[in-house]
Amino acid sequence: MPDPLIVDLSRLQFALTAMYHFLFVPLTLGLSILIAMMETVYVMTGKPIWREMTKFWGVLFGINFALGVATGITMEFQFGMNWAFYSHYVGDVFGAPLAIEGLMAFFLEATFVGLFFFGWDRLKPVTHMTVTWLMALGTNFSALWILIANGWMQNPVGSAFNPDTMRMEVTDFMAVLFNPVAQAKFVHTVSAGYVTGAVFVLGISAFYMLRGRHMQLAKRSFAIAAAFGVASTLSVIVLGDESGYAITDHQKMKLAAMEAMWETEEAPASFTIIGLPDMEARETHLAIHVPWVMGLIGTRSFDTQIPGIYDLVDHAEDRIRNGLYAWDALEAIKADRASPAAREQFAQYQDDLGYAKLLLKYTEDPMAATEEQIRAAAWDTVPHVPSLFFTFRVMVLSGVLLLGLFVAALWMISREDPLPRWLLHLSVWSIPVPWIAMEIGWFVAEFGRQPWVIEGVLPTFLAASNLTLLDIAITITGFTLVYGILAVIEVRLMLAAISKGPAVVDAIDDLVPGMGEGGNRTPALTPAE
Amino acid sequence: MLFDYEVLRLIWWALLGILLIGFAVTDGFDMGAAALMPFIGKRDEERRVIINTVGPVWEGNQVWFILGGGAIFAAWPALYALSFSGFYLAMFIVLFALILRPVAFKYRSKRDGAKWRRNWDWALFISGAVPPVIFGVAVGNAMVGVPFYYTDELRPMYEGTLFGLLNPAALFCGIVSIAMILMHGAAWIVLKTEGEIAARARRIGFYAALASVVLFALGGAILSFGWLGGYVLTSTADWAGPSYPLAKSVEVARGAWLANYMNVPLLAIVPALGFIGLAGAAVGFKTGGVERLTLLASGTGVAFIIATVGVTMFPFILPSTIMPDHSLMVFDASSSRNTLRNMLISVIIFLPLILGYTAWVFHVMRGKVTEDGIAKSSHAY
Numbered sequence: 001m002p003d004p005l006i007v008d009l010s011r012l013q014f015a016l017t018a019m020y021h022f023l024f025v026p027l028t029l030g031l032s033i034l035i036a037m038m039e040t041v042y043v044m045t046g047k048p049i050w051r052e053m054t055k056f057w058g059v060l061f062g063i064n065f066a067l068g069v070a071t072g073i074t075m076e077f078q079f080g081m082n083w084a085f086y087s088h089y090v091g092d093v094f095g096a097p098l099a100i101e102g103l104m105a106f107f108l109e110a111t112f113v114g115l116f117f118f119g120w121d122r123l124k125p126v127t128h129m130t131v132t133w134l135m136a137l138g139t140n141f142s143a144l145w146i147l148i149a150n151g152w153m154q155n156p157v158g159s160a161f162n163p164d165t166m167r168m169e170v171t172d173f174m175a176v177l178f179n180p181v182a183q184a185k186f187v188h189t190v191s192a193g194y195v196t197g198a199v200f201v202l203g204i205s206a207f208y209m210l211r212g213r214h215m216q217l218a219k220r221s222f223a224i225a226a227a228f229g230v231a232s233t234l235s236v237i238v239l240g241d242e243s244g245y246a247i248t249d250h251q252k253m254k255l256a257a258m259e260a261m262w263e264t265e266e267a268p269a270s271f272t273i274i275g276l277p278d279m280e281a282r283e284t285h286l287a288i289h290v291p292w293v294m295g296l297i298g299t300r301s302f303d304t305q306i307p308g309i310y311d312l313v314d315h316a317e318d319r320i321r322n323g324l325y326a327w328d329a330l331e332a333i334k335a336d337r338a339s340p341a342a343r344e345q346f347a348q349y350q351d352d353l354g355y356a357k358l359l360l361k362y363t364e365d366p367m368a369a370t371e372e373q374i375r376a377a378a379w380d381t382v383p384h385v386p387s388l389f390f391t392f393r394v395m396v397l398s399g400v401l402l403l404g405l406f407v408a409a410l411w412m413i414s415r416e417d418p419l420p421r422w423l424l425h426l427s428v429w430s431i432p433v434p435w436i437a438m439e440i441g442w443f444v445a446e447f448g449r450q451p452w453v454i455e456g457v458l459p460t461f462l463a464a465s466n467l468t469l470l471d472i473a474i475t476i477t478g479f480t481l482v483y484g485i486l487a488v489i490e491v492r493l494m495l496a497a498i499s500k501g502p503a504v505v506d507a508i509d510d511l512v513p514g515m516g517e518g519g520n521r522t523p524a525l526t527p528a529e
Numbered sequence: 530m531l532f533d534y535e536v537l538r539l540i541w542w543a544l545l546g547i548l549l550i551g552f553a554v555t556d557g558f559d560m561g562a563a564a565l566m567p568f569i570g571k572r573d574e575e576r577r578v579i580i581n582t583v584g585p586v587w588e589g590n591q592v593w594f595i596l597g598g599g600a601i602f603a604a605w606p607a608l609y610a611l612s613f614s615g616f617y618l619a620m621f622i623v624l625f626a627l628i629l630r631p632v633a634f635k636y637r638s639k640r641d642g643a644k645w646r647r648n649w650d651w652a653l654f655i656s657g658a659v660p661p662v663i664f665g666v667a668v669g670n671a672m673v674g675v676p677f678y679y680t681d682e683l684r685p686m687y688e689g690t691l692f693g694l695l696n697p698a699a700l701f702c703g704i705v706s707i708a709m710i711l712m713h714g715a716a717w718i719v720l721k722t723e724g725e726i727a728a729r730a731r732r733i734g735f736y737a738a739l740a741s742v743v744l745f746a747l748g749g750a751i752l753s754f755g756w757l758g759g760y761v762l763t764s765t766a767d768w769a770g771p772s773y774p775l776a777k778s779v780e781v782a783r784g785a786w787l788a789n790y791m792n793v794p795l796l797a798i799v800p801a802l803g804f805i806g807l808a809g810a811a812v813g814f815k816t817g818g819v820e821r822l823t824l825l826a827s828g829t830g831v832a833f834i835i836a837t838v839g840v841t842m843f844p845f846i847l848p849s850t851i852m853p854d855h856s857l858m859v860f861d862a863s864s865s866r867n868t869l870r871n872m873l874i875s876v877i878i879f880l881p882l883i884l885g886y887t888a889w890v891f892h893v894m895r896g897k898v899t900e901d902g903i904a905k906s907s908h909a910y
Contacts, residue, residue, distance in 0.1 A: 066635035069588065070628040076598045080613025081620050084685050087613070091606020092864045096872055099603035102596035103879040108886075111589035115890050118585040121906075122893050162865070164771035166683040167606075169865040334681065465614035466686055475621050482625060486632055493639055 001360060002085075002464040009472045010082040010464045013479065015446075017074050019439050020483050024068035026438055029143060029190055030197015031061045032109075032136035034228060036129070038221075043129045053217050054132070055120070056502040057201065062117060063493050067486060069110070074479070082472075086453055086463035092169045093159045093176060094149055101145030109138025143190050151182025154449060155248050156457050161350055163333045163343065168457060181251065184239070185445075191235035192441065195402060196434040198229030199427075202409060204498055206427035209419065214501050222427075223413050229406035237399050249315065250381065250455040254448040256309045257385045258392040259294060260284040264308040268295020274393070277385040282309070284389075309382055316355065317378035319456075323356030325349040327366050354457040361461055383448050391440045398437035405430050535768035535860070537869040541604045542846075542859045544876065546839045548600055550832045552593035554713070555887075557831055558824075559587040561714015563630070563657025564707075567650050569718060569729045574900045576650060577638060577910065581903055582721035584634065584910045585894045589887055591627070603872050607685070607774060607862040608846055611677055615687035616667055619694060623660050630656035638910050657714070658707065665706025668838055669699030671847055672786065674760065678852035679775060688851060698757055705744045709831050712737035712810055716827040720820040723897050731814050738811035738827065745803060745834060752786050752841070759785030760848040766860045774861045779853040786841050800837045806830030 035057050042050035076098065079087050087095075112135040119128055152159075158175030159168050170176065202225040208218035256262075260277035261269065262284065271294040275287030295306060307315075326349035332342035358377040359366035369377075405426060412419055453460040530536065562583050570576030583590075602609040613620055629652045637649035673696060676688040715734025719727050751757055764778040790796050806829030813823030842848075848856040863869060903909040 062635060063639075066631040069591075070631045073595060073627050074624055076595055077613055077620060077624060080598075080602065080609045081617050082614070084610040084614035084687075086610075087602065088606055088610035088683060088685055091602055091609060092868050095599065095603030095606055095609070095864070096868055099596065099599035099872060100875050100879075102592060102599040103875055103883070106595055107589065107592045107879075107883045110592045111883075111887055111890055114585035114588050115893060118909075119893060162771065165773050165865070170867045170871070173867065173871045465610075465617070466684075467614065467617055471617050474618060478621060478625065482628060486628070489632070489636060493636060496639075 001462060002466055003469075004461060005469065006467055006472060007461050007464045009469075009476065010467075011460065013082060013472065013476050014078060016476070017071065017078060017479055017483075019442065020487075021068070021071040021075055022439065022442060023435060024064050024071065025143070026193035026196035026434065027064045027200060028061070028068045028139050029193025030195065030232075031057060031064070031200065032132075032139045032197075033194060034197050034201055034224065035061060036132045036136045037224060037228070039129045039132050043125050049216055049220065051125075052502055053221055056217065057221070058116065059497050060200075060204075060494060062113075063490060063497060065113060067490050070486070071483070081475075082465055082467070083453075083463050084465035086458065088167060089458055089463070090159075090168045090454055092167060093152060093156070096170070096173070097145045097149040097152070097176070101142055101149075105138050105141035105145060107138075109135050109142060112138065140190060143193070144186050147186040147189055148177060148179065148182045150445075151179045151185050152176055153454050154185075154251060154445070155179055155181040156454050161353055161457075163330060163346060164337075168454075181248075187239045188236060188441075191232050191239065192434065192438050194232035195229060195236055196438065198225045198232055198406065199402065199430055199434050201225035202229060202406075202427045203429075203431035206419075206424040207498070208501065210421065210424045210428070217502055219413075222409070222419075226406055226409035226413055229402070230410050233399065233403040233406055237403065240399075248455060249312065249319075250449065250452060252307055253309070253312045253316075253381060254383065254388070254444075256307065256312060257383045257388045257448060258444060260287070260385050260389045261294070261306065261308045262310055264305060264311045265295075267299070267303050267305045268292045268301075269306045270294055271297070275389075277389045279385055309385075313378050313382060316381040317374060319352045319355040320358060320374055320377055322349050323352035323354065323358075324366060324369075326351075326353040327356040331367075351456070354452070354454070354459070357459055357462060358451065361459070380451050383450050388444055388448050392444050395437045395440045395444065398433050398440075402430065402433055402437075532866075532870050532873075533769065534866040534869075537866060537873060538768065538859055538863050540873060541863060541869055542839070542843070544873075545597075545601065545605065546836060548593060548597040550835050552590075552597050553710075553831050553835055554828045555590035555593055556587070557661070557710050557713045558717035559583045559590050559714075560657040560661055561710040561712070562717050563653045563714070564661075564711060565714050565718065565730065565733060566657070567654050569726060569733065573643075573646060574903070575726055576646075577903050578722055578726055578898050578900055579718060580634065580637070580653070580910045582718060582898045586891065587634065588631070589890065591630075594627075600872070604864050604869060605846065605857075605862055606864060607772070608857055611685045611687065611857065612667070612671075612675075612847060614685065615675055615677060615689060616670075616694065618691040619663050619667065623663050626656045626659040629653075634910050661706045661710040662703045665703035666694055666699045668706070669702030670694050670696070672702070672759075672838065672842060673698050673757065674781075674848035674850040674853075674856070676851045677849050678855050681775075683773075683775075698751070701744075701748070701751075705741065705748060705834070708737055708740045708744055709807070709827075709834060712741055712807070713824075713827045713831055715814070716810060716820075716824040719814070720824050721898050723899065731817060734823075734827075735811055735814035738807055738814055738830075741830065741834075742804065742807045742811060745800075745807060749800065752784075755784040757786065758783050759788070760845055760853060760856060761785040761788065762844070762858070766844065766858065768860045770860070772861050772863050772865070774855055774857055777854060777858070777861065779848070779856050781853060789840060789843060796840055799833055799840050803830055803833035803837055806833055 035054055038050050038057065039054040042054060112131045115131045116135050119131060123131065157179050158170060158172035160171050161167070162169045201221050205218040205222040205225065208214045209222065259272055260275060261272070262282055270289040270291045272284065273288045273290060276285040278285060295302065295304070299306060326346055329342045329346035329349065330353065332339055333346060336342065356366045358380055359369045359373060361380070362373040362376065363369050408423060409427065412423060449455065451459050451461070453463045562579055566576055566579045570579050633649045633652040633656060637646055637653070676693070678686050680686060712734055715730045715737055718730035719734060722730070758781050760779055761782045762777065763780050766777065806826050809826030810823055810830055813819050813826055844859040846857045846859060846862055
């Protein structure tokens with residue numbers, strides 16, 4: 001078993017690098033689609049302002065994309081570096097989506113992103129537009145495969161432990177691809193990326209309008225972002241991945257923890273708006289309930305029960321006891337590979353093998369575990385309730401706020417000219433909200449997955465590499481320094497590009513027709529301010 | 530037949546090589562060009578010309594590396610787990626270099642200051658020069674063997690350190706690697722530029738190609754004279770059996786890395802093509818006027834040096850020094866048959882598409898990069 005400190009530090013490093021990577025990913029997802037839509041309008045109408053918009057937002061996209069790619073490389077290699085046992089144990093299943101992501105998606109986006117920037121003078125407008133769409137398609141396919149991989153960690157379908165190779169292997173690849181948890185996650189995450197792109201464009205356009213700069217570009221960008229934002233936010237909320245939470249034991253546990261639901265209630269269960277969950281007392285103080293709502297959201301029905309934490313812990317205890325039969329059989333197989341009796345026993349209980357491994361935290365030999373240790377291991381399946389309870393609520397609140405903002409923006413843009421200043425201010429100040437919601441969303445999903453790295457299959461504390469403290473200290477420090485410096489540079493370049501405005505794009509000559517209407521100074525006459 | 534387990538394993542062994550070669554041949558010229566840039570480009574405008582020769586294509590090229598990582602994870606999970614955790618700090622240095630690269634490309638020419646640009650130039654130099662050296666050292670260590678073993682639950686245990694990787698044979702491979710990448714980068718710069726820049730690249734390229742020929746020959750001599758121990762399988766191999774790396778026996782033997790060539794003399798064609806490529810590149814640099822052929826020759830040299838390593842070690846992938854019986858082999862370190870088959874189908878569908886659109890992008894961006902062109906462009910790096 002790896003040293004617990006190494007495990008904790010590896011988790012910290014993974015969390016840091018993944019959450020940092022995810023600062024850039026959603027904007028890439030959303031902005032690539034928005035840019036492709038703008039360019040499509042340009043190709044269809046031939047109005048140069050849309051070409052200028054495509055190029056301007058393209059510059060910001062490029063600054064963001066560079067860091068998304070750079071930090072994504074780390075993710076691909078970190079599984080092997082810090083999670084060697086994990087990689088060995090589940091690589092047969094988990095590696096394939098990552099490899100296909102490279103084949104199908106990353107090649108597409110990375111090859112065409114170069115042409116997006118360098119191809120303006122070499123390609124016909126329709127061809128360039130196609131390149132832009134292929135790039136956007138690539139980024140979205142990328143998200144699909146990554147979420148298929150992640151969905152399998154939450155709901156490990158289509159696979160089984162093979163005693164001959166001592167690892168998990170694929171039994172049904174289609175089940176891995178069409179994993180319902182992965183699908184729910186994909187729609188939810190990609191929509192959230194679109195929301196991020198929309199808020200970004202909306203906020204910066206509002207900033208220009210407040211300053212009375214680049215009005216033509218800002219108004220059109222504001223409109224397209226508002227419309228796109230309403231659709232995406234609705235998609236995030238309605239197709240929120242709560243729908244995936246009714247499927248597996250631990251997804252149910254995560255749901256119960258997010259809702260601080262200790263006892264099972266009569267269906268349909270009530271929703272706790274706010275309260276103070278207490279891990280020690282195992283109850284929620286000062287809770288305010290709304291009847292029925294939880295049951296409806298969580299099960300989409302009136303009569304399906306949502307199990308509470310106490311019942312789920314009892315169930316986990318049963319699975320640990322069953323898992324011991326699988327563990328016992330596996331030891332027998334190791335001693336005599338041909339033993340049919342041992343293999344038969346293993347086949348019967350193999351789904352619970354992972355639960356027996358929870359005991360390794362307390363004893364080297366799970367077969368010798370005491371009743372208290374089994375009870376403690378069962379309670380280990382409960383993630384930290386208060387942190388999930390509160391962060392989940394912040395995420396939901398962010399979604400609702402953003403929906404309000406987009407609806408207001410869309411409503412007013414067709415009715416009021418100029419737009420009210422409070423709306424513009426609100427749009428600018430809302431720029432960080434989707435990032436907060438999304439980082440929190442990943443926290444809920446992954447911290448809520450604990451103690452498992454693969455639900456029901458492999459506990460996190462077994463998954464790390466046998467590294468030294470010095471190894472990890474060097475890399476955590478290194479990543480923090482490099483990422484920190486790059487963040488400062490990125491924000492500065494982003495701000496510089498925004499304050500320059502469309503003048504950041506040259507080749508203004510051919511943009512003059514169609515510009516300068518409505519009292520707007522042409523960008524050609526407004527160099528950096 | 531195609532989907533028999535033993536055939537799939539052989540195909541994926543070949544694909545592992547092809548992906549590494551794809552990476553070395555495409556991203557290799559990016560890295561070589563970036564490493565040569567501070568020396569060949571004297572003025573800022575010249576440096577921008579060199580950067581912009583790779584500007585539109587390096588991002589796609591780098592995906593060979595990402596894909597290589599993903600494919601090793603999917604097809605050779607034991608290798609992925611062991612080598613990436615074992616070479617932990619070396620991998621971190623590679624990551625550091627590769628993280629610098631996209632940002633350096635994107636950000637360097639976004640501001641004017643001489644100091645800003647000089648700093649990013651060195652970042653580009655590091656990102657181009659460091660990974661080839663480390664990859665070479667890693668390949669060298671694979672040939673020497675690395676200190677690892679498995680517990681009975683198949684937990685990979687690596688007993689080495691960063692400095693343990695720096696043995697003479699491995700360092701030698703690092704030097705071979707950087708020499709051939711510099712040659713390849715120079716061949717690219719010659720093709721994509723003109724005038725003084727191209728002339729300087731030709732001179733450097735010639736010496737790099739010459740050094741590659743000599744070093745590759747020296748490597749052959751080291752093996753031939755038995756100065757480096759190899760490994761030999763002493764039990765039978767079950768090519769269609771489960772991937773369980775503890776069920777065979779392996780011994781260390783001097784000269785064992787020549788066994789494949791003794792048994793199948795025709796295999797000598799692989800290193801021979803390496804020599805022909807390298808020598809052809811040297812001649813091409815010297816005569817001039819044959820830029821495309823020179824790049825082709827240098828790419829061939831790079832490809833067959835890598836292929837030589839694979840053919841030499843077959844069926845070994847990663848031998849263990851402290852527990853040779855636990856070495857990773859083509860027949861006991863792969864994924865399950867299901868996964869190898871699914872992945873092969875994906876490759877058959879997507880690899881032709883990738884090659885097709887990559888070729889199209891290179892075609893669209895064909896032609897020389899000039900200072901004039903960059904000055905007029907709004908998007909150049």
